Amino acid sequence: MTFGQQMLFFFSAVGAFNGLLLGIYLLCVKKLKYIPDFFLGLILLTLSSRVGISVFMYFYPDLPRIIPHFGMAALFFTGPALYYYIRSSFLQEKFDLKTCRTSFGALTLVLGVVGLLYLFFPVTWDQYFGTFIYTVWSVFVLLSVYQYYLFSKQTARKPNQLIAPILMSNVIIFLAYQLLSTGWIQIYCAGGSLVFSFVLYTNFLILFSKKNEQTVVKDIPRYTNKKISEDLAESFVSRLERLMNSEELYKNPNLKLNDLAAKMNMSAHQLSQLLNDNLEKSFATYINEYRISEACEKIENGSFLKIEEIGYEVGFNSKSTFFSTFKKIKNTTPLLYKQSQTLSEVRL
Structure with missing residues (x-):
């Protein structure tokens, strides 16, 4: 393996490994505390499995030929997971989890039946299995985009800022795999793996950048220990209530005083003083x-x-x-x- 191939293998494998770890964390650690996180974990787990298997098959082609089919089987659930991620993110408590479980059960049954056909028609199965997987993926990606369009028109405020980047990332990965699968580019497996790694780390950078931007606060003169005037306090409280109701910041289990202060464009000291002196409540209360x-x-x-x-x-x-x-x-x-x-x- 040349140095260039080693670097290609490294970046592809690291992206798949990190995606796999994050997917397992969202699925097994957070469980159903927040339903969209479960589907996001499933997306990462299925894509990472497919990417990881693709990387090893590209660099180690002597592995049993049945192994790539396991990667394709994992990819089968990526589209449905994306579709239900969009729906659960917008519907939140109105999301019907029971219907979703039934749908995933039916999809698993379909995949099992298709897999059993390999025992009777191995040659035909090898020829059409990939087409079947990509067709299902295509249908659910289109449905996901359509659902996002409908919910965006109906809902004035998105439940969180991750929906659009995650949908766009999945569309990019989907298009990359579709293009590379045509054979026009001869590094199909490695190419798709690199696209996945690039998209994964780009999202990390975007989220990190947004987090840093939120910590930048305008320099407002600090109040002394003197209680904030009633008129000014009333203005601050009204703005605070509008912010809490519109963005539902309290739903963040890791919300800190500094985070809320940054949203209010004031210092943590000022916000604490407002809550304690004017509302007679602690931040936690x-x-x-x-x-x-x-x-x-x-x-x-x-x-x-x-x-x-x-x-x-x-x-x-x-x-x-x-x-x-x-x-x-x-x-x-x-x-x-x-x-x-x-x-x-x-x-x-």
Whole structure:
């Protein structure tokens, strides 16, 4: 293997490995705390599996020929995962997880049946299996783009800023594989792997850049220990409430005082002073009140989520914290609150 081939192998393999680790983290560690993250993890896992197998087959062609088909089988689920990532990101608590599970079960059954055909028609199967996989991928990519278009027109505010970059990244990877699979470019496997690695790290850089931009705050003179005037405090509080309601920042379980202050274009000291002196609340209490308020709203509206899942959905990072905070603010437990709502509906 030449030095150029070694570098090609290194960058392709590292991208696949990092994507695989991130996919496993989102699938196994975060689980269903935030449903779109599950589908994002599935996208990364399937693409990384395909990319990793492609890299090794390109540089080590003597491996058993059945191995590339496992990579194609993983790619089969990339399109559906992208489609459901878009839907769950926009629909959030309205997303029907049960229907999604049924759909993935049906897709798995279809793939299993197609795989069994290899035992009876190996030559024909080898010829058309790739076409079948890419056709399914194409259909779901088009459906994903269409769903994004429809939801973007219907929803004034996107649930998060990741949807468009992730959709665009998948479209780029899809187009690259489609182009390279035509045979016009003779480094099909390695070429697709490099595109995946490039897109993966480009997204990392974009997200890192956005995070740094959010930490830049205009230099506003600091207040002294004197309490902020009522008129100025009222203006700040109104702006803070609009920000919290429009962007739902409290849903971020890792939200810090500095993060909110940067969004408010003020220093952390000023924001802390506003909360403590003018609202007589700590930062944690202020944020948790928003979380509990939305949790109550979900319970009252009969959300399909379990009690602990509601806690994760509104921004808590553990079941125990959600329960203790709910008890502190509402003077009852989430379960008892849910039962009281059910009794109220029965009486009505």
